[in-house]
Amino acid sequence: MKARYQYRFYPTDQQKQSLARLFGCVRVVWNDALAICKQSEKKPKSAELQKLVITQAKKTEERAWLSEVSNIPLQQSVADLEAAFKNFIDSCKGKRKGQKVGYPKFKKRTSSQSARLTRGGFSLKGDGVYLAKIGIVKPIWSRELPSDPSSVTIIKDCANRYFLSFVVEVEPVQLDAKHMSIGIDLGIKTFAVMSNGEKAFSPCYEAIDRRIRKLQKKLARQSNGSNRRSKTKIQIAKLHNQIADTRKDFLHKLSTKIVSENQTIVLEDLNVSGMVKNRKLSRAISLQGWREFRTLVEAKSEKLNRNFRVISRWERTSQTCSCCGYRWGKLDLSVRRVVCLNCGAEHDRDQNASVNIKMVGMGHRHDLKCTSRQSKTTSVASVDEA
Incomplete structure (x- = not known):
């Protein structure tokens, strides 16, 4: 390769x-x-x-x-x-x-x-x-x-x-994996929640992002072709590079750790281009680098002879209990913890989704005919504001 x-x-x-x-x-x-x-x-x-x-x-x-x-x-x-x-x-x-x-x-x-x-x-x-x-x-x-x-x-x-x-x-590398498989759910506050219980938090870019916004307003007021405008553009480019280099370092270290320790890595196919249309979340989503992380994991999986799988974006990983397969339906983003009405198990929303991603990617699925949603659960589910 x-x-x-x-x-x-x-x-x-x-x-x-x-x-x-x-x-x-x-x-x-x-x-x-x-x-x-x-x-x-x-x-x-x-x-x-x-x-x-x-x-x-x-x-x-x-x-x-x-x-x-x-x-x-x-x-x-x-x-x-x-x-x-x-x-x-x-x-x-x-x-x-x-x-x-x-x-x-x-x-x-x-x-x-x-x-x-x-x-x-x-x-x-x-x-x-x-x-x-x-x-x-x-x-x-x-x-x-x-x-x-x-x-x-x-x-x-x-x-x-x-x-x-x-x-x-580059020749493929033979390296034994510690675990058979892992499912990863990507998010904003917590960058990655894994099915084994681990969580990865991305670096904070807010301070640098505020400086970029301030310089962009300053750039808009400067005249085209002036020396001060060219200096401001270089300052903005340096701050963008600082964010990109920090993010790249974080994604490389995380992807190397995940690929070296697991034989099969399962991710969800996210509609990033559709998600960034949300004006309130577009800037935060763009700073995370979900697509770059997927590209790195896929390339390193090929290098280390790992199995990389991506499940469909239409799989209801956040709407199904990972223990019994009971489907409770859509939940608001503010709902972070859910109690299943069928088996009584209490789940962290992202942790439950990562386990479901792993199960779907490995081919183990609950019998949805017997566990389909019978009633609304949003009003009964236990909600813990994160």
């Missing part, structure tokens, strides 16, 4: 100028190719686009500076545009799973920049990495590469940080 290893590096002033030139050329090639595709009745092939926006463009006075950078990232930019069109067409035809993919957009100078190099455009030399027509950069090697990389992506984010992202081949 393939994986990405990302390292930060600090270029010199001369290398920053060369990288800025490289990012600009890659962006211009993408925008020129996209403009040709929009003007044409039939989309040209990738080889034709490369001939128009790279080979022939270098011979003109307007695009003669494309020769100052390596030809490999320019070709990869056209190849990335071809992949973007393929994803858009497959999404329209229903061949691509997941959320709908939109039509490719023009790249902006103000957003994050990237350029991809294949094996002919870079090489590892000791503690440094040689990049074509840029020179040797020295990343901070926080861990060793497991194998020779097939490509590297140079990234500059909105906070002016530089990264090298390598694509490498």
Whole structure:
């Protein structure tokens, strides 16, 4: 399986100028190719686009500076545009799973920049990495590469940080699991409640989020193109990166712990795009990173030979007793503890849901014909305000 290893590096002033030139050329090639595709009745092939926006463009006075950078990232930019069109067409035809993919957009100078190099455009030399027509950069090697990389992506984010992202081949790891299976219910106040009784609480982002809101109001009052506006944008980007890095560290540690200790991991397929439409909860839901956590668990399960399962979002995990299968119906979010009318068992709402997620994922389900709801339970259930 393939994986990405990302390292930060600090270029010199001369290398920053060369990288800025490289990012600009890659962006211009993408925008020129996209403009040709929009003007044409039939989309040209990738080889034709490369001939128009790279080979022939270098011979003109307007695009003669494309020769100052390596030809490999320019070709990869056209190849990335071809992949973007393929994803858009497959999404329209229903061949691509997941959320709908939109039509490719023009790249902006103000957003994050990237350029991809294949094996002919870079090489590892000791503690440094040689990049074509840029020179040797020295990343901070926080861990060793497991194998020779097939490509590297140079990234500059909105906070002016530089990264090298390598694509490498990773072999599956054999590691014995302590437990057979686990079900996980994701939430806001408690990020994850597990069927074994453990709970995981996400870091608090409220203080940084308040600072971001304050700076965003300040940004709205500043005039476009001013130096103060650009400084405020960098400050906002740094705070966003601080939240993203904290969340990524938390999700990596939690997903590694769960995958290494359990053979089968069961999650619920949450409709996050529909849940964020709730104005009161949208900001809190977006800060949690539920989808990122699912992606990490799925990737690490493949690496450690674990079974990763996702149950349907329509399973009534919060409406069914995990002991006897009695269905009590929908409950308000304020109801955190419930007493089952059938067996008398008292449940924590999230803990009961995690046990039901595990049971459904493992194929063990109660006989719902005998345990279907006979009456409303919201008025009789024991409610404990958390």
